[in-house]
Amino acid sequence: MQFDSLAAALAMDGHGAYVWFVALVTFAVIAGLLLLPSLSSRRFLREQDGILRREQRAAQQQHTEVSHASSS
Amino acid sequence: MWSFFHKLGSPPWMYRISGSILSWLLPLTLLLLAVGSIWGLLYAPADFRQGNSFRIIYFHVPASVVALAAYYVMAIAGAVSLIWKMKMAEVAMKSCAPIGAALTFLGLISGAVWGKPTWGTWWVWDARITSMLILFFLYLGVVALYQAYENKAAAAKACAVLSLVGTVNIPIIYKSVDWWYSLHQPATIKFTEESTMHSDMLQPLLLMILAFYCLFTCSLLLNMRSELLRQGAGTNWVREQVLARRGTKGATDAV
Numbered sequence: 051m052q053f054d055s056l057a058a059a060l061a062m063d064g065h066g067a068y069v070w071f072v073a074l075v076t077f078a079v080i081a082g083l084l085l086l087p088s089l090s091s092r093r094f095l096r097e098q099d100g101i102l103r104r105e106q107r108a109a110q111q112q113h114t115e116v117s118h119a120s121s122s
Numbered sequence: 123m124w125s126f127f128h129k130l131g132s133p134p135w136m137y138r139i140s141g142s143i144l145s146w147l148l149p150l151t152l153l154l155l156a157v158g159s160i161w162g163l164l165y166a167p168a169d170f171r172q173g174n175s176f177r178i179i180y181f182h183v184p185a186s187v188v189a190l191a192a193y194y195v196m197a198i199a200g201a202v203s204l205i206w207k208m209k210m211a212e213v214a215m216k217s218c219a220p221i222g223a224a225l226t227f228l229g230l231i232s233g234a235v236w237g238k239p240t241w242g243t244w245w246v247w248d249a250r251i252t253s254m255l256i257l258f259f260l261y262l263g264v265v266a267l268y269q270a271y272e273n274k275a276a277a278a279k280a281c282a283v284l285s286l287v288g289t290v291n292i293p294i295i296y297k298s299v300d301w302w303y304s305l306h307q308p309a310t311i312k313f314t315e316e317s318t319m320h321s322d323m324l325q326p327l328l329l330m331i332l333a334f335y336c337l338f339t340c341s342l343l344l345n346m347r348s349e350l351l352r353q354g355a356g357t358n359w360v361r362e363q364v365l366a367r368r369g370t371k372g373a374t375d376a377v
Contacts, residue, residue, distance in 0.1 A: 051164050059164060062174035068239055069177045072232045073163060076181040079228050080155065080337060083221060084148070087344035094351050098364045 131210050133350045134359035140343040151340050154333035161326035169323075178236040180327060183310065184334035186229035186254065190292055192222035192338055193257065196264065197289045200282030212278040213353070215285060216268055217345035221338060223261035230254055241305050249298035250306040253291055260288040 053059040060066050129135045162180030169176035196218035202211035233251065234244045245251070264281045271277030294301075299308045310319050310327075317324055354360040 052167060053164065062177070063168075065173055065175040065177075065239055068175055068235050069163065072178045072181050072235050073159065075231055076159075076185070076228060079185075079224050083224055083337065083341040084344065087341065087348045091344070091348040091351055094348065094355075095364055095367050098355065098360065099368055102361065102364055 131208055133210075133354050133357075136210060137347055137350050137359070137363070140347055144340060144343055147336060147343075148340050151333060151336040154329060154336060158326055158330035158333045162330060166323050166326050167320070172240055175236060175239040176323075178232055179310070179323075180330050182229060182232040182236055183327060184330040185225045185232060187331055188334040188338050189222055189225035189229050189254075189257065190295060191335070192218055192225060193260070193285075193288065193292055195342075196222060197285040200285035203278055204282045204286075209353075212282075213346050213349045214342070215264075215278070215281060217342055217349055219261050219264040219268070219281075221341045221345065223258060223265065225334075225338070226254060226258040226261060230258060237305075246305055248304050248306055249302040250295065250304055253295045253298050256291055257288075257295060260284070260291065263288075 051059075053062075060070065062069055158180065163177055166177065166180075168174045196215050199211045199215035199218065202208050203215055230251070233254075237246070238244050264284055267284060268274075268277045268281050271280065298304065299306050310317060319327070351360055351363065
Protein backbone atom coordinates (compact mmCIF):
# COMPACT_ATOMS: atom_id res chain seq x y z
CA MET A 51 0.00 0.00 0.00
CA GLN A 52 1.15 3.55 -0.77
CA PHE A 53 0.02 4.98 2.58
CA ASP A 54 1.30 4.33 6.10
CA SER A 55 -2.02 4.81 7.87
CA LEU A 56 -5.74 5.29 7.30
CA ALA A 57 -5.34 9.00 8.07
CA ALA A 58 -2.64 9.30 5.38
CA ALA A 59 -4.86 7.45 2.89
CA LEU A 60 -7.74 9.82 3.65
CA ALA A 61 -5.55 12.94 3.48
CA MET A 62 -3.56 11.91 0.36
CA ASP A 63 -1.10 14.78 0.94
CA GLY A 64 -3.86 17.38 0.75
CA HIS A 65 -5.62 15.86 -2.29
CA GLY A 66 -7.87 13.51 -0.30
CA ALA A 67 -10.95 15.73 -0.47
CA TYR A 68 -10.81 15.82 -4.30
CA VAL A 69 -10.07 12.12 -4.79
CA TRP A 70 -12.53 10.75 -2.21
CA PHE A 71 -15.28 13.11 -3.37
CA VAL A 72 -14.92 11.77 -6.94
CA ALA A 73 -14.84 8.18 -5.60
CA LEU A 74 -18.07 8.79 -3.64
CA VAL A 75 -19.85 10.39 -6.61
CA THR A 76 -18.72 7.45 -8.79
CA PHE A 77 -20.08 4.87 -6.35
CA ALA A 78 -23.36 6.82 -6.09
CA VAL A 79 -23.71 6.90 -9.91
CA ILE A 80 -22.88 3.16 -10.14
CA ALA A 81 -25.50 2.39 -7.45
CA GLY A 82 -28.04 4.48 -9.35
CA LEU A 83 -27.26 2.80 -12.68
CA LEU A 84 -27.73 -0.67 -11.21
CA LEU A 85 -30.51 -0.10 -8.67
CA LEU A 86 -32.92 2.26 -10.43
CA PRO A 87 -33.84 -0.06 -13.36
CA SER A 88 -34.09 -3.05 -10.99
CA LEU A 89 -36.42 -1.13 -8.65
CA SER A 90 -38.46 0.10 -11.62
CA SER A 91 -38.94 -3.50 -12.89
CA ARG A 92 -39.87 -4.69 -9.41
CA ARG A 93 -42.42 -1.89 -8.97
CA PHE A 94 -43.93 -2.63 -12.38
CA LEU A 95 -44.26 -6.36 -11.62
CA ARG A 96 -45.90 -5.51 -8.25
CA GLU A 97 -48.43 -3.22 -10.01
CA GLN A 98 -49.15 -5.90 -12.61
CA ASP A 99 -49.59 -8.45 -9.82
CA GLY A 100 -52.21 -6.17 -8.25
CA ILE A 101 -54.05 -5.85 -11.58
CA LEU A 102 -53.91 -9.62 -12.13
CA ARG A 103 -55.26 -10.34 -8.63
CA ARG A 104 -58.14 -7.90 -9.18
CA GLU A 105 -58.94 -9.56 -12.52
CA GLN A 106 -58.83 -13.02 -10.93
CA ARG A 107 -61.10 -11.90 -8.06
CA ALA A 108 -63.59 -10.36 -10.51
CA ALA A 109 -63.58 -13.55 -12.63
CA GLN A 110 -64.10 -15.72 -9.54
CA GLN A 111 -66.97 -13.51 -8.35
CA GLN A 112 -68.61 -13.67 -11.78
CA HIS A 113 -68.21 -17.46 -11.80
CA THR A 114 -69.83 -17.73 -8.33
CA GLU A 115 -72.76 -15.52 -9.39
CA VAL A 116 -73.34 -17.58 -12.54
CA SER A 117 -73.28 -20.89 -10.64
CA HIS A 118 -75.66 -19.46 -7.96
CA ALA A 119 -78.06 -18.28 -10.66
CA SER A 120 -78.02 -21.64 -12.45
CA SER A 121 -78.59 -23.65 -9.22
CA SER A 122 -81.55 -21.49 -8.13
CA MET B 123 -27.39 -16.82 -37.83
CA TRP B 124 -30.79 -15.56 -39.03
CA SER B 125 -32.55 -17.52 -36.30
CA PHE B 126 -30.40 -15.62 -33.76
CA PHE B 127 -31.66 -12.30 -35.18
CA HIS B 128 -35.23 -13.58 -35.01
CA LYS B 129 -34.70 -14.56 -31.38
CA LEU B 130 -33.07 -11.19 -30.66
CA GLY B 131 -36.31 -9.54 -31.70
CA SER B 132 -38.36 -11.60 -29.27
CA PRO B 133 -38.99 -9.83 -25.91
CA PRO B 134 -39.49 -13.03 -23.82
CA TRP B 135 -36.28 -14.55 -25.22
CA MET B 136 -34.33 -11.33 -24.61
CA TYR B 137 -35.74 -11.04 -21.08
CA ARG B 138 -34.74 -14.63 -20.27
CA ILE B 139 -31.25 -14.44 -21.83
CA SER B 140 -30.48 -11.06 -20.23
CA GLY B 141 -31.49 -12.52 -16.86
CA SER B 142 -29.06 -15.42 -17.21
CA ILE B 143 -26.25 -13.08 -18.44
CA LEU B 144 -26.83 -10.73 -15.50
CA SER B 145 -26.65 -13.60 -13.00
CA TRP B 146 -22.88 -13.86 -13.62
CA LEU B 147 -22.00 -10.50 -15.17
CA LEU B 148 -23.34 -8.41 -12.29
CA PRO B 149 -21.22 -10.08 -9.56
CA LEU B 150 -18.19 -9.99 -11.91
CA THR B 151 -18.74 -6.25 -12.52
CA LEU B 152 -18.96 -5.48 -8.81
CA LEU B 153 -15.81 -7.51 -8.18
CA LEU B 154 -13.88 -5.73 -10.97
CA LEU B 155 -15.05 -2.32 -9.71
CA ALA B 156 -14.04 -3.14 -6.14
CA VAL B 157 -10.59 -4.50 -7.10
CA GLY B 158 -9.91 -1.68 -9.60
CA SER B 159 -10.98 1.07 -7.16
CA ILE B 160 -8.90 -0.27 -4.24
CA TRP B 161 -5.90 -0.88 -6.52
CA GLY B 162 -6.08 2.61 -8.02
CA LEU B 163 -6.88 4.49 -4.83
CA LEU B 164 -4.48 2.79 -2.44
CA TYR B 165 -1.87 0.68 -4.25
CA ALA B 166 -0.97 2.50 -7.49
CA PRO B 167 2.03 4.84 -7.12
CA ALA B 168 1.41 8.60 -6.96
CA ASP B 169 2.26 10.70 -10.00
CA PHE B 170 5.57 12.57 -9.65
CA ARG B 171 4.04 15.84 -10.88
CA GLN B 172 0.36 15.71 -9.86
CA GLY B 173 0.81 13.75 -6.64
CA ASN B 174 -2.23 11.83 -5.38
CA SER B 175 -4.80 13.91 -7.25
CA PHE B 176 -3.88 11.83 -10.31
CA ARG B 177 -5.85 8.92 -8.74
CA ILE B 178 -9.02 10.60 -10.08
CA ILE B 179 -7.92 9.11 -13.43
CA TYR B 180 -9.26 5.72 -12.27
CA PHE B 181 -12.81 7.11 -12.36
CA HIS B 182 -12.53 9.94 -14.89
CA VAL B 183 -11.02 8.02 -17.84
CA PRO B 184 -13.20 4.87 -17.62
CA ALA B 185 -16.40 6.95 -17.26
CA SER B 186 -15.46 9.18 -20.22
CA VAL B 187 -14.29 6.30 -22.47
CA VAL B 188 -17.46 4.29 -21.87
CA ALA B 189 -19.66 7.41 -22.24
CA LEU B 190 -18.27 7.78 -25.79
CA ALA B 191 -18.65 4.07 -26.57
CA ALA B 192 -22.24 4.18 -25.26
CA TYR B 193 -23.02 6.90 -27.79
CA TYR B 194 -21.87 4.63 -30.62
CA VAL B 195 -24.05 1.82 -29.27
CA MET B 196 -27.02 4.21 -29.07
CA ALA B 197 -26.43 5.53 -32.61
CA ILE B 198 -26.02 2.02 -34.08
CA ALA B 199 -29.21 0.91 -32.32
CA GLY B 200 -30.90 4.04 -33.70
CA ALA B 201 -29.72 3.22 -37.24
CA VAL B 202 -30.97 -0.38 -36.94
CA SER B 203 -34.35 0.82 -35.67
CA LEU B 204 -34.62 3.32 -38.53
CA ILE B 205 -33.56 0.91 -41.30
CA TRP B 206 -35.04 -2.42 -40.16
CA LYS B 207 -37.75 -1.08 -37.78
CA MET B 208 -36.50 -3.52 -35.16
CA LYS B 209 -38.32 -2.98 -31.84
CA MET B 210 -35.44 -4.37 -29.79
CA ALA B 211 -33.08 -1.78 -31.29
CA GLU B 212 -35.52 0.97 -30.21
CA VAL B 213 -35.51 -0.46 -26.70
CA ALA B 214 -31.68 -0.58 -26.70
CA MET B 215 -31.41 3.00 -28.00
CA LYS B 216 -33.83 4.34 -25.40
CA SER B 217 -32.07 2.38 -22.64
CA CYS B 218 -28.61 3.68 -23.63
CA ALA B 219 -29.43 7.38 -23.26
CA PRO B 220 -29.77 7.70 -19.44
CA ILE B 221 -26.68 5.49 -18.89
CA GLY B 222 -24.64 7.60 -21.30
CA ALA B 223 -25.88 10.79 -19.61
CA ALA B 224 -24.89 9.46 -16.16
CA LEU B 225 -21.41 8.41 -17.36
CA THR B 226 -20.83 11.72 -19.17
CA PHE B 227 -21.93 13.58 -16.04
CA LEU B 228 -19.41 11.50 -14.06
CA GLY B 229 -16.67 12.28 -16.60
CA LEU B 230 -17.46 16.01 -16.41
CA ILE B 231 -17.72 16.24 -12.63
CA SER B 232 -14.58 14.17 -12.03
CA GLY B 233 -12.72 16.27 -14.62
CA ALA B 234 -13.84 19.49 -12.93
CA VAL B 235 -12.71 18.25 -9.52
CA TRP B 236 -9.40 17.05 -10.98
CA GLY B 237 -8.94 20.41 -12.71
CA LYS B 238 -8.94 22.37 -9.45
CA PRO B 239 -5.67 21.00 -7.96
CA THR B 240 -4.06 20.48 -11.40
CA TRP B 241 -5.00 23.59 -13.41
CA GLY B 242 -6.19 25.81 -10.55
CA THR B 243 -9.73 26.04 -11.95
CA TRP B 244 -12.88 23.91 -11.93
CA TRP B 245 -13.85 24.69 -15.52
CA VAL B 246 -12.47 26.13 -18.75
CA TRP B 247 -14.28 26.43 -22.07
CA ASP B 248 -11.73 24.12 -23.59
CA ALA B 249 -12.46 22.12 -26.78
CA ARG B 250 -12.40 18.70 -25.06
CA ILE B 251 -14.51 19.76 -22.09
CA THR B 252 -17.01 21.74 -24.16
CA SER B 253 -17.48 18.87 -26.63
CA MET B 254 -18.06 16.51 -23.67
CA LEU B 255 -20.69 18.95 -22.36
CA ILE B 256 -22.36 18.82 -25.80
CA LEU B 257 -22.34 15.01 -25.54
CA PHE B 258 -24.10 15.30 -22.18
CA PHE B 259 -26.77 17.56 -23.74
CA LEU B 260 -27.17 15.14 -26.67
CA TYR B 261 -27.90 12.30 -24.24
CA LEU B 262 -30.35 14.47 -22.30
CA GLY B 263 -31.89 15.51 -25.64
CA VAL B 264 -32.57 11.88 -26.57
CA VAL B 265 -34.15 11.22 -23.15
CA ALA B 266 -36.30 14.38 -23.35
CA LEU B 267 -37.29 13.81 -26.98
CA TYR B 268 -38.54 10.29 -26.24
CA GLN B 269 -40.62 11.61 -23.34
CA ALA B 270 -42.00 14.50 -25.39
CA TYR B 271 -43.79 12.34 -28.00
CA GLU B 272 -46.99 10.53 -27.19
CA ASN B 273 -46.62 8.32 -30.27
CA LYS B 274 -43.68 6.10 -29.30
CA ALA B 275 -42.92 5.02 -32.89
CA ALA B 276 -42.48 8.68 -33.88
CA ALA B 277 -40.45 9.26 -30.69
CA ALA B 278 -38.09 6.40 -31.56
CA LYS B 279 -37.65 7.74 -35.10
CA ALA B 280 -36.84 11.27 -33.86
CA CYS B 281 -34.41 9.90 -31.23
CA ALA B 282 -32.68 7.72 -33.84
CA VAL B 283 -32.17 10.74 -36.12
CA LEU B 284 -30.82 12.84 -33.23
CA SER B 285 -28.48 9.98 -32.19
CA LEU B 286 -27.13 9.64 -35.73
CA VAL B 287 -26.63 13.39 -36.19
CA GLY B 288 -24.86 13.56 -32.82
CA THR B 289 -22.19 11.04 -33.87
CA VAL B 290 -20.42 13.98 -35.57
CA ASN B 291 -19.45 15.08 -32.05
CA ILE B 292 -17.60 11.84 -31.17
CA PRO B 293 -14.52 12.21 -33.43
CA ILE B 294 -14.43 15.89 -32.41
CA ILE B 295 -14.15 14.81 -28.76
CA TYR B 296 -11.42 12.28 -29.60
CA LYS B 297 -9.38 14.68 -31.71
CA SER B 298 -10.08 17.93 -29.82
CA VAL B 299 -6.79 17.77 -27.89
CA ASP B 300 -4.86 17.45 -31.17
CA TRP B 301 -6.85 19.95 -33.25
CA TRP B 302 -7.01 22.81 -30.73
CA TYR B 303 -4.72 24.18 -28.07
CA SER B 304 -6.04 22.63 -24.88
CA LEU B 305 -5.38 22.52 -21.16
CA HIS B 306 -6.55 18.91 -21.28
CA GLN B 307 -3.71 16.42 -21.60
CA PRO B 308 -3.48 14.22 -24.73
CA ALA B 309 -4.65 10.59 -24.67
CA THR B 310 -2.81 8.48 -22.10
CA ILE B 311 -3.62 5.13 -23.66
CA LYS B 312 -2.86 4.75 -27.36
CA PHE B 313 -3.56 1.83 -29.66
CA THR B 314 -0.75 2.55 -32.11
CA GLU B 315 1.99 3.70 -29.73
CA GLU B 316 3.28 2.71 -26.34
CA SER B 317 1.33 4.19 -23.44
CA THR B 318 2.80 7.21 -21.67
CA MET B 319 1.90 5.66 -18.29
CA HIS B 320 4.02 3.37 -16.15
CA SER B 321 2.62 -0.18 -16.07
CA ASP B 322 2.01 0.04 -12.30
CA MET B 323 -0.42 2.87 -12.99
CA LEU B 324 -1.74 1.51 -16.28
CA GLN B 325 -2.84 -1.93 -15.08
CA PRO B 326 -5.48 -0.70 -12.58
CA LEU B 327 -6.66 1.83 -15.19
CA LEU B 328 -7.21 -0.91 -17.79
CA LEU B 329 -9.01 -2.97 -15.17
CA MET B 330 -11.30 -0.04 -14.34
CA ILE B 331 -12.04 0.54 -18.04
CA LEU B 332 -13.02 -3.13 -18.34
CA ALA B 333 -15.14 -2.79 -15.18
CA PHE B 334 -16.96 0.23 -16.61
CA TYR B 335 -17.66 -1.61 -19.88
CA CYS B 336 -19.16 -4.44 -17.80
CA LEU B 337 -21.10 -1.85 -15.76
CA PHE B 338 -22.50 -0.34 -18.96
CA THR B 339 -23.55 -3.78 -20.24
CA CYS B 340 -25.24 -4.64 -16.93
CA SER B 341 -27.03 -1.31 -16.72
CA LEU B 342 -28.11 -1.54 -20.38
CA LEU B 343 -29.55 -5.03 -19.86
CA LEU B 344 -31.34 -3.94 -16.66
CA ASN B 345 -32.83 -0.89 -18.39
CA MET B 346 -33.86 -2.99 -21.40
CA ARG B 347 -35.54 -5.57 -19.14
CA SER B 348 -37.50 -2.82 -17.40
CA GLU B 349 -38.56 -1.32 -20.74
CA LEU B 350 -39.47 -4.74 -22.21
CA LEU B 351 -41.75 -5.43 -19.24
CA ARG B 352 -43.50 -2.08 -19.66
CA GLN B 353 -43.96 -2.51 -23.40
CA GLY B 354 -45.23 -6.05 -22.90
CA ALA B 355 -47.83 -5.15 -20.22
CA GLY B 356 -50.86 -7.43 -20.57
CA THR B 357 -49.08 -10.05 -22.70
CA ASN B 358 -48.78 -13.69 -21.69
CA TRP B 359 -45.04 -13.66 -21.08
CA VAL B 360 -45.26 -10.66 -18.70
CA ARG B 361 -48.16 -12.42 -16.93
CA GLU B 362 -45.86 -15.44 -16.53
CA GLN B 363 -43.19 -13.20 -15.01
CA VAL B 364 -45.76 -11.80 -12.55
CA LEU B 365 -46.87 -15.31 -11.58
CA ALA B 366 -43.25 -16.50 -11.31
CA ARG B 367 -42.47 -13.56 -9.02
CA ARG B 368 -45.60 -14.32 -6.98
CA GLY B 369 -44.44 -17.93 -6.61
CA THR B 370 -40.94 -16.90 -5.50
CA LYS B 371 -42.36 -14.31 -3.10
CA GLY B 372 -44.83 -16.85 -1.69
CA ALA B 373 -42.02 -19.34 -1.13
CA THR B 374 -39.90 -16.65 0.60
CA ASP B 375 -42.84 -15.58 2.78
CA ALA B 376 -43.49 -19.22 3.77
CA VAL B 377 -39.85 -19.58 4.86
